[in-house]
Amino acid sequence: MNARCITELTLIFGKDHILTELEDMIAYSYDAAHVEVLPEVVVFARTTEQISQLMRLAYREKIPVTPRGQGSGLSGGSVPLQRGIVLVMDRMNSILDFDPANRLITVEAGLTTSEIDRTAVSTGLFYPPDPGSVSFSTIGGNVAENAGGLRGLKYGVTKDYVKMLEIVLPKGDIVRLGNRCVKHVAGLNAESLFVGSEGILGIITTVTLALLPIPEHRESALAIFDTLENAAQAVADIIAAGVTPSTMEFMDNTTIKAIQNFKDCGLPRDAEAVLLIETDGEFHSAQAEMARVEAQVKKNSARQFNRARDAEERDRLFEGRRVALNALASVKPNLILEDATVVRSRLPEMVRGIIDIAARYRIMVGIFGHAGDGNLHPTFLIDMKDREEMVRTESAVKELFQLAIDLGGTISGEHGIGIEKKPFLENQLGEASMNLLRDIKRTLDPENLLNPGKIFDMPAIY
């Protein structure tokens, strides 16, 4: 990048908000995916106007721009594949408006998601989506990736809470989409287009979110199973019985053993699977729902069903789930965390399929995740220095994606497509859909300068 551009960027952002040294470029070359590309310059935005100026500059000079929140994404959304400028949003982190009467909050995109609850809790409200990175990811990143979490089953995901977005379009125009009203049908439902857009259509600068009242009561329980089939069937039966738990988490035997080796969380090593279940709502309804859960669990010959009597016991029950990823990470040098998802009724087939794939490719796999919404996290435990194992892993991952598609599911439930899953997307969506996505991208970003190379590749400009 030429010196004139750097000077111009410095004028836009200020000298304390721009980095150019090699060491700093290394620090902004990666996120939680396993891809690294050095940017040429890193800028930290503080206003929407600055970003608009940046995009005008980028379009004039044909420089790629990659937006970045806290760089916690698992699909490489914030990696600057074609170098250029990394635009860091984490200094735009103010709460602009809190409107408890209408259960709305408007925040800048760089705010850490968990900060929303710190404000909302004072009036008995909360923001339901709770991705694993809730305390170290930005709300802008969550919107761009349409982040999920443990409560997806009852409370949905990020897209269910986005009311309004302020967005800088690739060519620098600033738009405000959506409305504060509960009902709003004026114009296209355009804000939704940007939810899950992985930063390729526009840069989200402010977000207005819907909040919900904190449920009065939570009931928690741990169910222990001797067979995977019983656990998976119990999940299907609980849903079929008309119960909607707020959380229904699954952990398989590999995960249980890893947890027990990591830290004694009181889980039985010989159990084939456990389910962690929570119901919430008004006191009696949460209890009644849990009673129905218990009946379904027992019908599926659970070995044990432990209900937490207080918050302390609940924390104890959930301790294993909280350290599950840590525990799996300690088994082998590296891990690949996938998020292939199926509809709940096909969960037993999915679990069996994953175990079969892992066995055929001789790779250790731990399966845990959000069974209640069909979003499992098959986690391959590997050593990336072992080339031969890496080759097997790649094949296994490929088969895993195909399995999800064959079962009518999706190759990504909550992490996004990003870089590494690009080759598999067309398989799921089909050619016509892919053409539509490319047309949308081309309309907004004809030069393909905003986060190029994510979700899908654009054909060379003719």
Added chain:
Amino acid sequence: MHTAAKNQAETHLLEAAREFQKCMQCGKCRSVCPVFKEMGNELYVARGKNKLAEKIVSGDLQISARVKDAVNQCLNCKTCSANCPAGVSPEHVVLRLRWYITTQEGLGFFKALLFRQIVWRKWPIGLAAVLVGLCQRLLFGIGPKNPVRHLFPLFGFSKRRNFPTMALRSAQSRYPEVIPARTGAKRMRVGYFTGCAGNLIYTNVVKSVVDILTAYGCEVVIPKRQKCNGTPVLANGDYEGARRLMEHNFNLFKKYDFDAIVVACSSCGLSLKKEINLFIEPGDELTAFTGKVRDINEFIHNSLDIKQEHLGPLPYRVTYHDPCHLVRGQGISAEPRNLLRRIPGIEFKELTEAAVCCGSAGSYCLTHYDTAIKINNHKVRHIREAGVDMVATACPTCVMHIQDNLLQHNSPEDVRFVVEILADSLRAAGTI
């Protein structure tokens, strides 16, 4: 480079690699790192340093001024390792990098003189302490407007820095090597590692420890010729210097048959319990030694039979700040609080974010004063919100740094060691 030095340099990089290879790059460290919170640049957060180390090991990056800047911007507060989902200890990566850089570039004249010469000799430290102590007294404590402050930058310190007054007579020289138990039959023989700060600055801590232990049937032995525990030396990149100090203290203390070895400094405790394992050949002797080391709060709480009637009333509202090397380094947080809560008259108030680093981090707050103060400003804010007369803690550099910044804010709270407050209470009841 010498072959030995080259081998050591390679060992450091290998050890660093063993840690950073576990990093999943999730970014959770961003939400907990006190330095990152102030700097706002990923270069300074744990995963950023892991990545730098990776690039240095792979040969893609040379040691540069920017690399050194990043590597030196670490408090060794262990908050990242305590919160890391992948179980990485980034502070070990940082330490290995510092050691590696030292093997490449040498220690520099000042640090070599300090770590290899001065800390080994009794009189230069004693003399320096007396000279500084005299100056401090003659200049009336060097108030905020004292022109002497203009000399501070010559020594690499900020003009604004307040220093505690050095003792004119070291604590160790006030006691015989063996101090007999004062009451009843001797129950235990306890070795006491005073640490430099206890010996030369916070001598009242040494007095408190000796008074309490001897009153409860302990024979206290303060072995002469004990040296710096090595923590500041290893934090500054001098692996070899730290090894020599650790070895010296280990050999000195293992000669005695102690029931316990107590320390009243959280970093001394951590180094004698854990860090020493990096330097001394593993074996029964080392296991026996590290197994006997106790933080003073831990020892008093678990091993001394202090009855409620032994404690006299103290009219303070007190809060407690967790030193990093005690709470995360040694897993001790309940004991000092319990000791304070037991004292009649004391109103104990929990501090918001009590276990967040205060920014002192040994010499960090001297070399990176501005950032250290920014970090500490949160601590001071929480202390003032707590509405207390006194902050209790268990680490000399925490005391020094928090006290400094309270003074900068014209805030009247006192900062003291838990063991001092406890001794006052025991004195108030005539127990000691």
